[in-house]
Amino acid sequence: MANIREIAKLAGVSVSTVSRVLNDYPYVKEEKRRAVLEAMDQLNYKKNINAVHLAKGKTCIVGVMLPDVAHPYFSAMMEGVAEEALRFGYHLLLFQTNYDVHKELEALEMLRMKQMDGLIICSHMASIEAIEAYMEDGPIVLCEDVKDNHFLSVSINHYDAFLLGMNYLIKKGHTKIGYCIGRSTGINSQIRKAAYEKALRAIDVQPNDEWRFEQCLHITDGKRVVEKLCSLHEKPTALLVTSDQVAAGIILWGKAYGVTIPNDLAIVSFDNHPIAEALGITTIELPLSLMGKKAFHMIYHCLKTGIYSEQKEQLPVQLIERMSG
Amino acid sequence: MANIREIAKLAGVSVSTVSRVLNDYPYVKEEKRRAVLEAMDQLNYKKNINAVHLAKGKTCIVGVMLPDVAHPYFSAMMEGVAEEALRFGYHLLLFQTNYDVHKELEALEMLRMKQMDGLIICSHMASIEAIEAYMEDGPIVLCEDVKDNHFLSVSINHYDAFLLGMNYLIKKGHTKIGYCIGRSTGINSQIRKAAYEKALRAIDVQPNDEWRFEQCLHITDGKRVVEKLCSLHEKPTALLVTSDQVAAGIILWGKAYGVTIPNDLAIVSFDNHPIAEALGITTIELPLSLMGKKAFHMIYHCLKTGIYSEQKEQLPVQLIERMSG
DNA sequence: GTAATGTATGAAATGCGTTTCAATGCAAGT
DNA sequence: ACTTGCATTGAAACGCATTTCATACATTAC
Incomplete structure (x- = not known):
């Protein structure tokens, strides 16, 4: 598969220039830009996203940890996260843990290994202390009412x-x-x-x-x-x-x-x-989908600005009266 | 963050040896293995998984494309996929498309860019021909009854x-x-x-x-x-x-x-x-969870053996008589 | 005793895009 | 004429683990 160097050679430019074209950076003569694009076309070039991840040190992937995707409570949240992530060009990695602490820790390890930039924990079994150990590896938001710690959280009161x-x-x-x-x-x-x-x-x-x-x-x-x-x-x-x-x-x-x-x-x-x-x-x-959206937003804001400002948001609920009670 | 070279230096071995320890390869003296492990511990080393992905040319990630995670039909399939993927150490990337062809194609592009090793398409809007163009980029399984093509598929009759x-x-x-x-x-x-x-x-x-x-x-x-x-x-x-x-x-x-x-x-x-x-x-x-599991399996088998054998499986259904009809 | 195996280890190449730094060319400002 | 500054481009370093190839020693085999 063609790589950036081959493109450079064929187009008669340097790899830096190819990279500039690839990422829409300014300062590339229209003439060279066209040559690069044509070379890419000719060699049927496709970026290797893993090289990008490695070079940039981030993946634009956010993890979602939950016990069971098939449960309406969690799939509703997930839907909210997914919709919002998509709007901002992020991808979602699903960790279905079934409340197995071991699997939960594995998800956290993936955060440490930079498989993803942040993690949304919809529900968990592991202790807060265990999760806290991973805070330095990327923004984590908990979807529960946590106090006395520095996690980001969105929750329902x-x-x-x-x-x-x-x-x-x-x-x-x-x-x-x-x-x-x-x-x-x-x-x-x-x-x-x-x-x-x-x-x-x-x-x-x-x-x-x-x-x-x-x-x-x-x-x-x-x-x-x-x-x-x-x-x-x-x-x-x-x-x-x-x-x-x-x-x-x-x-x-x-x-x-x-x-x-x-x-x-x-x-x-x-x-x-x-x-x-x-x-x-x-x-x-319960505004579950909204909670998912907010959760993603917290992560996104944190990643975008680079500022980790402890933030805890609670979402309002409303009673809808029908006939069962 | 510490990398493999620093570990090597601290442990007084070569990077190859560190890699061997990391991947449980044989032919490493117990003494050096311990030195490496200790160095890793001391520097709080964690693999950068993106470097692994790049070097190995694969990610152990499978994509799942569906219109809406919150719909029970799809969350049931997803649950099956997730359970099976976990058993085999694979991760799942979720693409919620909402039947937007553009988003579907984006998911397929990610396959081409090696973001994932394979893709499960639960439902789609894009034409079969459009999807076919991505077959060379990795195993794709369609969860529908497709004929006259070479896709892998699991479906309900x-x-x-x-x-x-x-x-x-x-x-x-x-x-x-x-x-x-x-x-x-x-x-x-x-x-x-x-x-x-x-x-x-x-x-x-x-x-x-x-x-x-x-x-x-x-x-x-x-x-x-x-x-x-x-x-x-x-x-x-x-x-x-x-x-x-x-x-x-x-x-x-x-x-x-x-x-x-x-x-x-x-x-x-x-x-x-x-x-x-x-x-x-x-x-x-309808055996939805099972369908998800089978879908994952087809991908897995294909990735494991490297053999792409066209395969179409249909799952049996059964009528459960109750009182509504 | 020499050839054939097996064990152990390191140097270097590989996968590939991004980013920094230095350098060149050219136009506007004094 | 001379400095300043922006536009343009490329070489090289960087991110990091894996893998191949070569080397050296220790056995076992014949």
């Missing part, structure tokens, strides 16, 4: 969002409120738990451990929730569910088990995916 | 799958059958149309253009379908829908419009996403 949902249910007269979350570990889950307890404390109600459902990620998890719910002696009258998918599952299987929504059980969930509209689910809209 | 759905409905006594598809262009859509007409011809029924619904991609498109359906003078009694999402939308909005499933309208769809189970949708399961 899950505390306030959860409080919003809780207070909405409380205002509707509910006191027996349960909730469904995804992972039990993870900062977001802890934040939600805190908000849950805070809201209950405000109305002097003790949290009931039996009304906390973990590992609720997919629509099919709704079935398990309904079944467990039916088996309970004392049942909650309302559920706050961290995903429309799971809420949909609860509603649909609830129907099969004779659970009437919202009379037997009121439901407020999160996301506002199209399925929530279709099922009439009262939900708290 | 959409013709048979559609026929399966049609015949199922016909056997149930339906003759007034309509269908919903995504894009009207695209090979898959043409294939489906052919199967549709074939099935009707077999029972001597004329296709009705009013019963074809295009641009059905998301759950919310179900609303439009129901509305149009209600406005029709002569209505179909059954619909074949190319996505569970859309079928779900039709069922849910159908309820609001007083359309009883399956009595007023029988529905058979495709995918078998969890939502189909939740809603009791009779659906034809």
